[in-house]
Amino acid sequence: MKRKDLFREGFKSVFQFTFTKADEISEAIKEVWQEETDPKPQRNTKPKKETLPKGSNPTPSRKNPKPTVVRRRKTRMFQTLSLPPGASSEFFSLCTGCNECIFACPYAVLFPVTAENQNQSFPHFDPNAKACHLCTDWPCISACPEEALVPYEMSETTPKFGKAKLLKEFCINEKTGEPTCNACFVTCPIEKTVKFKGNLPVFSQSSCTGCGLCVETCPSFPKAIQIKLIKN
Ligand code: SF4
Ligand code: SF4
Ligand code: SF4
Incomplete structure (x- = not known):
């Protein structure tokens, strides 16, 4: 096996391992979350009186006709991440999550991020943690087999992250x-x-x-x- 292929295979297996572990952790978190939000009644114990969040108005009255609903805002992770250079306007429908751009980046800038409620990851990077080197030959774009990353038409055109x-x-x-x-x-x-x-x-x-x-x-x-x- 060529050295390049060996490196590539090694890289793939590392990511595969990461995906598997990430899925397992994600499942575990879901279970814990489910238990916390939907506790099962315990045997031989009276069901506990439901405690409502501070500020809730459980019983509608004339003064307050509608019950107040206190919503928990979900933490939106990955808000600080950017898509790879050349990301098409239809990136999320074209990208298959093959990770070829990730393997092609010589600076290991890109990494996969699993999308919420989807069984697929998309490549991203964090310019505040690891910079994109704006490679003149755009290896990440060239590696994309799906046109999710589109080549820049003019050499002067630069991405806008x-x-x-x-x-x-x-x-x-x-x-x-x-x-x-x-x-x-x-x-x-x-x-x-x-x-x-x-x-x-x-x-x-x-x-x-x-x-x-x-x-x-x-x-x-x-x-x-x-x-x-x-x-x-
Ligand atoms: S332009 Fe270069 S450094 Fe930036 S993501 Fe693509 S391959 Fe990596
Ligand atoms: S292009 Fe902007 S982000 Fe990149 S090095 Fe220059 S000032 Fe910094
Ligand atoms: S690189 Fe130097 S001059 Fe530029 S912001 Fe940082 S400390 Fe200031």
Whole structure:
């Protein structure tokens, strides 16, 4: 077996293992959740009086004709994730979850995320955790067999994942009061996107792709740059 194929097979088996474990964990959580929300009556014990959430109005009266329903908002996970470069407008109906783009990314930027109420995963990435390197040959797009990731027509076209935003208080230059650091300026692959105004970097909102390379390189802790994602 070729070295490339060996690596590919290894990668696939790791993801397969992750999927299996993720499914098992997800099933376990569902069971616990079911038990918590729908407790079974215990033998030889009187059924407990139902305790309603604070603020609920159980009995309708003239004053309050309708009972108040206190809804629990579901935590929406993965709100901070972006789709891969070139994601088509029909991405979710075209992507089969084959993970070929994930295997093709040389920087291991993409990872599968299982969609809510669906038995399928879709590739995503988190530019605030691991940046997309905007590879000139777009290996992720080339690997997609379903046209869910569409090649960019012009070489100048860049993806738009989001926009970089400076968190001024964490910037080293703000802390030192001197132009100590310019890592974001040096790293940004898009010309004239990072400029300096005094000691602080300013990010062009029109040309910034939201790739996250500046976030990755920012030496400050906490990071002084955050990518605000555009909605997919
Ligand atoms: S452009 Fe390059 S770094 Fe970005 S997701 Fe595609 S293969 Fe990975
Ligand atoms: S400013 Fe940051 S996020 Fe925007 S294009 Fe440059 S490196 Fe990427
Ligand atoms: S890389 Fe971070 S610390 Fe350095 S100038 Fe840019 S925002 Fe400030």
